[in-house]
Amino acid sequence: MWKFLVPMGVFLALIVLFALGLNPNRDIRALPSPLLGKPAPAFQLSDVLDPARNVSNASFQGQIYVFNAWGTWCVPCREEQETLLAIAKQGVVPIIGLNFNDDRTRAQRWLRELGNPYTAVAFDPDERVAIDWGVYGAPETFLVDQHGRVIYKYISPLTLEVWQTEFLPRIQAARRSGGA
């Protein structure tokens, strides 16, 4: 009996291991964010479009918002821009942009040419705020609830499908749980 069960058990364990490890839908570069469930790191930076204006997440306190890190050097961000514009049009929650490791003129030109889905875009040339948020690539998108906690992080370009299946339900759940 054992002669049969033990190899069979080992075989099944290997199948499970391979199914999890070799799943083609799993992005092996996407890392879980240690920020999840924790307060969003505070920041205060100048606005990409108007250097005299400040952008800070303190002014979005009590609101659910999306925080999107991007740069003009990031090719997939260009593809994502269309989705962001469509999401902005729905007007569900404000989108705050974080332009990092970039050049202000280039970022301004990008927003002029491709359209601006952001309520405000913070300018982070030396990547300090991006590091505080644990951003290691672009685009990366965070969802922050009305209590200022990071509730979700998505790595790689947003699509409307991801928005509908991952973001909207979480936004609705956060709204139902009380607050704004």
Place this chain on the structure above:
Amino acid sequence: MMRAAVLAAALLFAGAAAPLWGLDLDVHGQLKDPVLQARFEELTKQLRCLVCQNESIADSNAPLAEDLRREVREMLSAGKSDTEILDFMTARYGEFVRFKTPLEGKTLMIWGSPFLLLGLGALVIFRVTRARARMPFDDEPAPGP
């Protein structure tokens, strides 16, 4: 002969280029205090560059690695301890940023599995050899009449 000459030339070039790469990575300059610089080198070797995931931030020239080296340098100058610096990175990027996995409850599997497998292997060998020892020597000539 030709091959040896090419090899020698390649080695020469590699040798000449290596220090240049080293300098290139340290664009922000060395720390003045040699003790701090030594700690800087040790720490940046222990931190993973998340853009090029199998390189340390000491070896990578990705913009993120460069900025993380700047953070480490600034924290060292501000008198932060190694633990504080590693905690700063782990709080932002998770355990994955550390090449040296700490021994904790959730990492027990990582540290324990080699010993577990070694034990399993020993058990298998033990059982197989014991079973073999019990087998009759069938290649010996049968006792004749």
